[in-house]
Amino acid sequence: DSGVTQTPKHLITATGQRVTLRCSPRSGDLSVYWYQQSLDQGLQFLIQYYNGEERAKGNILERFSAQQFPDLHSELNLSSLELGDSALYFCASRAPGTSFDEQFFGPGTRLTVL
Amino acid sequence: AQKITQTQPGMFVQEKEAVTLDCTYDTSDPSYGLFWYKQPSSGEMIFLIYQGSYDQQNATEGRYSLNFQKARKSANLVISASQLGDSAMYFCAMAVGGTSYGKLTFGQGTILTVHP
Numbered sequence: 001d002s003g004v005t006q007t008p009k010h011l012i013t014a015t016g017q018r019v020t021l022r023c024s025p026r027s028g029d030l031s032v033y034w035y036q037q038s039l040d041q042g043l044q045f046l047i048q049y050y051n052g053e054e055r056a057k058g059n060i061l062e063r064f065s066a067q068q069f070p071d072l073h074s075e076l077n078l079s080s081l082e083l084g085d086s087a088l089y090f091c092a093s094r095a096p097g098t099s100f101d102e103q104f105f106g107p108g109t110r111l112t113v114l
Numbered sequence: 115a116q117k118i119t120q121t122q123p124g125m126f127v128q129e130k131e132a133v134t135l136d137c138t139y140d141t142s143d144p145s146y147g148l149f150w151y152k153q154p155s156s157g158e159m160i161f162l163i164y165q166g167s168y169d170q171q172n173a174t175e176g177r178y179s180l181n182f183q184k185a186r187k188s189a190n191l192v193i194s195a196s197q198l199g200d201s202a203m204y205f206c207a208m209a210v211g212g213t214s215y216g217k218l219t220f221g222q223g224t225i226l227t228v229h230p
Contacts, residue, residue, distance in 0.1 A: 002158075033217060043205060043220040056217050088157060094216060102149070103218060105159035 004106035023091030038087035120221035137206030
């Protein structure tokens with residue numbers, strides 16, 4: 001158990017819908033990273049938050065948005081869903097310190113868009 | 115931009131033997147970290163080992179060691195005494211400093227199958 005929690009574990013929805021994925025980092029970790037793992041794109045970085053503020057952005061679609069709340073949990077919102085958004089979405093957290101500390105991954109949310 | 119290349123889509127190894135999974139990287143940043151993660155069929159990402167660009171010694175963690183050759187920009191993972199439970203997907207990843215804020219860039223992964 002990495003100490004990072006993600007809910008829900010599985011999500012099945014239809015095209016055009018909107019979903020929210022939730023992540024709680026390890027106790028004391030201020031950084032939250034979101035990654036998407038799909039068959040065609042592999043594992044790619046989406047977005048990072050640090051203590052409530054957006055820090056870095058990767059290949060995140062405009063239909064996707066995220067935020068980190070004062071209690072440090074984070075939510076990833078996916079809207080106008082398309083079939084290609086079906087993927088495993090990971091959240092990871094990292095302790096304060098250098099950029100190179102280990103990132104602890106949550107169990108992931110498997111999103112299926114039908 | 116950073117890039118990680120894993121050229122072995124699949125590898126097979128006999129139980130109790132050693133196996134090397136290849137990883138090459140590309141970055142112009144002199145300060146970076148290299149990571150290996152294991153992803154079993156259940157899907158979770160398990161951290162295995164880390165190597166910093168300024169580390170003089172190769173990293174080791176139990177049966178895992180990282181063969182770091184900076185001039186060749188390679189960071190191969192060596193698993194000694196393979197076990198059936200080592201069968202999984204293995205990802206090499208890199209983080210650089212500066213405005214990248216530690217985001218990980220992953221390779222495409224290598225599927226390792228351990229035969230009894």
